[in-house]
Amino acid sequence: MIPLVGKLRVKSIERTDVARVMREVAHDTTAKDEKTKRQGRRIVRGGEIVANRVQALLSKMFALAEDWKLRPEGSNPCRGVRRYAEHKVERFLSNDELARLGAALSAAELGYDLAKASSTKMGGRHKVAASSATSIAALRLLLLTGCRVGEILALRWQHVDLERRLLLLPDSKTGAKSVFLSQPAIDLLLSLTRQPGSEDVFRGERSGKPIVSLRKPWERICTSAAIKNVRLHDLRHSYASVGAAGGLSLPVIGALLGHAQPSTTARYAHLAASPLHHAADAIGTQILAAMSGRGKSSPSGNAGT
Structure with missing residues (x-):
């Protein structure tokens, strides 16, 4: 994020700058994999989901900038910037x-x-x-x-x-x-x-x-x-x-x-287990039992609908 907005003044950043940052991150322009002396390796990833997280971080930063009187109130440039669609995939163990x-x-x-x-x-x-x-x-x-x-x-x-x-x-x-x-x-x-x-x-x-x-x-x-x-x-x-x-x-x-x-x-x-599936299983089990001669006789041979 620093290479994209680090040289701009807080009060001068506009909505178009935020949109540009999101595009650059989404297209992996800032992605890198480099060696460092202290941590050994630093991996910076991009993509649309990362771009959304960057926008959320920027929005918080500019909200604080307003609280600290570094920007006019209500001037958060992240407002109105369109986020990328996210499709959550829930993974469950079978x-x-x-x-x-x-x-x-x-x-x-x-x-x-x-x-x-x-x-x-x-x-x-x-x-x-x-x-x-x-x-x-x-x-x-x-x-x-x-x-x-x-x-x-x-x-x-x-x-x-x-x-x-x-x-x-x-x-x-x-x-x-x-x-x-x-x-x-x-x-x-x-x-x-x-x-x-x-x-x-x-x-x-x-x-x-x-x-x-x-x-x-x-x-x-x-x-x-x-x-x-x-x-x-x-x-x-x-x-x-x-x-x-x-x-x-x-x-x-x-x-x-x-x-x-x-x-x-x-x-x-x-x-969730459906109550209707439980009911259908119960009826099916009872019908099979009746057909095999193991079921209980019904109170009446006629039933209204």
């Missing part, structure tokens, strides 16, 4: 993928990679660098609670109330919230060893500091489980999809996930 994920997690706890094991001539297990047991536990808790990644990484023992079966998170995307724990989630938390002098639930085994990222362990697990195109955040979607398919109402799913707006939960409506 039952088969969940089974493979469970097997891969269990294998990783022992330091094995299922994908490499299947390629060996002997068909035996293939020993690899073991993923951190703490990272694997964090991945399991993500799936069992539907929490956001940041909520799990920042989890502290003082937030865990096993007696009431709750995670009492002081801060989240929607503010303070309570996460209801299932028995499998409780069993997982009980299996964890608390580090002396630390309140962090998921503490790095080498650094002695909280785990800051699960990206690399997750990528290894996905490769081992032969699962493609699944982000960590998709574990949250999978948690909700299992609830919807199991017949839970959207308000209940929204409450479990901590959604502030019902519209956020509405994305799972098409996965």
